[in-house]
Amino acid sequence: xxxxxxDDPKFFAGYTTLRRQKxxxxxxxxxxxxxxxxxxxxxxxxxxxxxGFGWFARWxxxxxAASVLGLDLxxxxxxxxxxxxxxxxxxxxxxxxxxxxxxxxxxxxxxxxLAFHYVADxxxxxxxxxxxxxxxxxxxxxxxxxxxxxxxxxxxxDGPGGRRTWPVYDYGIExxxxxxxxxxGVLKFHRxxxxxxxxxxxxxxxxxxxxxxxxxxxxxxxxxxxxxxxxRPGLLLVSARR
Amino acid sequence: xxxxxxDDPKFFAGYTTLRRQKxxxxxxxxxxxxxxxxxxxxxxxxxxxxxGFGWFARWxxxxxAASVLGLDLxxxxxxxxxxxxxxxxxxxxxxxxxxxxxxxxxxxxxxxxLAFHYVADxxxxxxxxxxxxxxxxxxxxxxxxxxxxxxxxxxxxDGPGGRRTWPVYDYGIExxxxxxxxxxGVLKFHRxxxxxxxxxxxxxxxxxxxxxxxxxxxxxxxxxxxxxxxxRPGLLLVSARR
Numbered sequence: 001x002x003x004x005x006x007d008d009p010k011f012f013a014g015y016t017t018l019r020r021q022k023x024x025x026x027x028x029x030x031x032x033x034x035x036x037x038x039x040x041x042x043x044x045x046x047x048x049x050x051x052g053f054g055w056f057a058r059w060x061x062x063x064x065a066a067s068v069l070g071l072d073l074x075x076x077x078x079x080x081x082x083x084x085x086x087x088x089x090x091x092x093x094x095x096x097x098x099x100x101x102x103x104x105x106x107x108x109x110x111x112x113x114l115a116f117h118y119v120a121d122x123x124x125x126x127x128x129x130x131x132x133x134x135x136x137x138x139x140x141x142x143x144x145x146x147x148x149x150x151x152x153x154x155x156x157x158d159g160p161g162g163r164r165t166w167p168v169y170d171y172g173i174e175x176x177x178x179x180x181x182x183x184x185g186v187l188k189f190h191r192x193x194x195x196x197x198x199x200x201x202x203x204x205x206x207x208x209x210x211x212x213x214x215x216x217x218x219x220x221x222x223x224x225x226x227x228x229x230x231x232r233p234g235l236l237l238v239s240a241r242r
Numbered sequence: 243x244x245x246x247x248x249d250d251p252k253f254f255a256g257y258t259t260l261r262r263q264k265x266x267x268x269x270x271x272x273x274x275x276x277x278x279x280x281x282x283x284x285x286x287x288x289x290x291x292x293x294g295f296g297w298f299a300r301w302x303x304x305x306x307a308a309s310v311l312g313l314d315l316x317x318x319x320x321x322x323x324x325x326x327x328x329x330x331x332x333x334x335x336x337x338x339x340x341x342x343x344x345x346x347x348x349x350x351x352x353x354x355x356l357a358f359h360y361v362a363d364x365x366x367x368x369x370x371x372x373x374x375x376x377x378x379x380x381x382x383x384x385x386x387x388x389x390x391x392x393x394x395x396x397x398x399x400d401g402p403g404g405r406r407t408w409p410v411y412d413y414g415i416e417x418x419x420x421x422x423x424x425x426x427g428v429l430k431f432h433r434x435x436x437x438x439x440x441x442x443x444x445x446x447x448x449x450x451x452x453x454x455x456x457x458x459x460x461x462x463x464x465x466x467x468x469x470x471x472x473x474r475p476g477l478l479l480v481s482a483r484r
Binding site for chain 1 (some may be wrong): 389392393395399401402405406407408409410411412413414415434435436439440443448449450451452453454456471472473474475
């Protein structure tokens with residue numbers, strides 16, 4: 001079973017101060033890129049793995065999805081999702097992505113934002129998603145980028161000539177990473193970019209597009225804090241088709 | 243036109259001391275991985291872009307290829323390839339990958355080792371390769387990894403706790419990189435991993451497999467110098483199908 005850090009009171013209190021949690025999808029700088037990877041939503045049956053507060057579930061319904069199944073391990077997240085949602089075509093269910101079981105061929109789109117890096121067994125997860133999608137169905141997800149996660153650090157260092165530098169080591173050594181982020185010992189799993197893509201291809205997916213999120217010059221000018229994302233990618237977005 | 247650094251006497255003198263140039267394919271630690279990505283060679287018509295001394299061309303013929311066209315910009319490399327090759331089914335030709343022109347549908351395999359990062363216009367190159375391949379044909383290539391190339395440095399730094407650390411910055415800023423490697427100002431082009439894969443997909447290729455070369459534990463034990471490749475990938479290998 002995955003670590004349920006979102007139900008750790010200290011973590012949850014910190015996490016809910018994030019802009020992307022306070023104002024939803026538009027508070028996440030990568031959202032326009034992730035949105036651009038989505039297939040047409042009209043009539044689509046959608047599963048959202050790691051649905052959190054239900055921001056995406058509600059947005060998908062507003063944009064034509066026939067139904068959304070939102071899964072999350074956190075009772076805190078699900079309680080607020082239920083509180084904020086009044087839509088009989090959205091169902092929330094508590095589930096552990098380490099033991100995902102989707103009805104066969106029941107979905108046109110499986111979506112996930114920043115959840116898969118908590119999952120230990122990625123091939124198992126990907127096989128379950130593949131079974132759950134109709135042929136031609138789409139998997140669109142974001143994870144922490146392996147360059148960001150490799151060394152298990154979340155701080156910049158002074159590099160050559162005092163240059164702000166992202167430290168990379170142990171990139172090729174996959175497995176557990178522990179970070180202190182709102183709570184101590186948050187457990188994530190580092191996989192190389194090659195492993196992530198090869199696991200998808202091995203399960204029968206075709207890679208449609210990947211995006212190592214970085215701002216455009218216009219975005220970076222509007223929000224200088226995004227310049228760091230040009231120095232090293234923090235997020236990896238992937239679009240694949242069954 | 244690409245920079246013809248291989249005909250710079252200082253560069254060429256240094257370059258030819260590399261193990262992979264002295265003993266050929268088996269001198270390159272990534273070769274077994276690249277070889278595993280190749281389609282069956284029996285009867286295949288092969289193009290090798292950046293053929294160098296012709297090591298791969300001769301190996302492909304020994305392994306059943308019907309013919310090999312080896313292209314390189316360097317007169318030094320081609321002269322030695324010609325000297326070392328006695329096989330009427332191998333043709334060497336001087337060519338600039340910035341202006342590649344392959345006969346339409348003339349090849350079953352396009353192969354390239356560590357040449358594409360010298361090419362400025364990758365979409366143009368990829369379109370030319372796509373035209374040159376038969377439907378179902380394979381493109382298998384290696385390049386310097388964008389993590390390796392991003393900061394334009396080729397040296398490790400002391401990171402947190404004195405840890406050997408690879409410096410990453412400017413990953414999202416694509417374009418020219420100049421390094422001093424056997425000669426001053428060797429010109430390469432940094433592209434993100436996303437750009438490399440998306441350009442291939444955009445040209446009509448399906449990504450079959452990628453490999454961010456790292457040694458196995460056995461390989462690292464046999465050659466401790468390879469441990470660095472577990473800290474950050476130096477090479478990216480890609481297999482795609484038209």
